[in-house]
Amino acid sequence: MDARIDQRRYETRARILKALAHPSRLKLIDKLSEREEVCVCDLTETIGCDMSTVSRHLAQLRAAGIVESEKRGQMVFYRLRVKCLQSLFGCIESVARSHVEEHLVVLS
Amino acid sequence: MDARIDQRRYETRARILKALAHPSRLKLIDKLSEREEVCVCDLTETIGCDMSTVSRHLAQLRAAGIVESEKRGQMVFYRLRVKCLQSLFGCIESVARSHVEEHLVVLS
DNA sequence: TGGCTATTTGCATGATTAGCCAAATATACA
DNA sequence: TGTATATTTGGCTAATCATGCAAATAGCCA
Numbered sequence: 001m002d003a004r005i006d007q008r009r010y011e012t013r014a015r016i017l018k019a020l021a022h023p024s025r026l027k028l029i030d031k032l033s034e035r036e037e038v039c040v041c042d043l044t045e046t047i048g049c050d051m052s053t054v055s056r057h058l059a060q061l062r063a064a065g066i067v068e069s070e071k072r073g074q075m076v077f078y079r080l081r082v083k084c085l086q087s088l089f090g091c092i093e094s095v096a097r098s099h100v101e102e103h104l105v106v107l108s
Numbered sequence: 109m110d111a112r113i114d115q116r117r118y119e120t121r122a123r124i125l126k127a128l129a130h131p132s133r134l135k136l137i138d139k140l141s142e143r144e145e146v147c148v149c150d151l152t153e154t155i156g157c158d159m160s161t162v163s164r165h166l167a168q169l170r171a172a173g174i175v176e177s178e179k180r181g182q183m184v185f186y187r188l189r190v191k192c193l194q195s196l197f198g199c200i201e202s203v204a205r206s207h208v209e210e211h212l213v214v215l216s
Numbered sequence: 217t218g219g220c221t222a223t224t225t226g227c228a229t230g231a232t233t234a235g236c237c238a239a240a241t242a243t244a245c246a
Numbered sequence: 247t248g249t250a251t252a253t254t255t256g257g258c259t260a261a262t263c264a265t266g267c268a269a270a271t272a273g274c275c276a
Contacts, residue, residue, distance in 0.1 A: 016200050075222060091196045179253090227267090240255070241253080
């Protein structure tokens with residue numbers, strides 16, 4: 001009976017992690033963590049691909065609950081709605097570092 | 109010049125996050141966090157799909173540096189090589205919770 | 217109203233992913 | 247050596263994803 005709740009929880013987590021799991025979206029998050037809010041045009045410039053692609057990346061982050069948006073005039077501003085991402089990336093980085101070290105050992 | 113290093117870092121993070129971003133792999137991690145090590149056959153039973161599929165999921169987690177494996181006899185035992193995943197999931201859960209709350213507000 | 221800008225959406229395409237079955241590999245054991 | 251067990255790998259298919267271009271939408275301003 002708990003099994004279904006667990007299954008649901010795994011699916012929820014996977015959906016959020018999948019939203020994070022793309023280099024461009026991570027870059028967007030990095031940019032957003034530097035300021036209170038950033039418009040799509042500025043984000044497009046930092047990512048360097050088509051604005052329509054950036055818009056879709058942002059839509060994914062929003063659907064996952066990671067960012068929120070507000071339209072003012074013709075522009076749409078996005079901002080992070082999560083505070084714990086830096087520590088999350090800290091964990092990811094520790095995986096990356098130790099994995100690289102292991103590879104170096106293997107290679108040497 | 110930093111840009112390339114940054115780009116590399118985003119790609120590394122994305123690769124690790126992508127390895128985490130699947131319900132079955134999250135379930136595998138949960139199972140592994142309960143014990144020191146678990147064999148593929150036991151993991152297959154908890155996941156409930158073909159052993160070949162489980163083996164591939166585990167291979168992905170290993171390639172990302174999240175688990176490691178050791179063969180003893182005919183069996184292969186997997187174990188977590190990362191300690192910070194619970195706090196990482198804590199962050200993910202906080203996203204999930206606040207996003208659900210927002211949806212409830214929208215619905216009401 | 218008409219034109220201009222910012223953003224999103226429709227559509228098509230190529231790439232990646234998940235899953236299963238069957239076959240290969242490796243180890244144990246009689 | 248031959249057989250059984252545990253795991254991985256090859257090959258295939260269906261589904262999902264990323265991307266760009268073009269078109270649609272929405273707001274501003276003359």
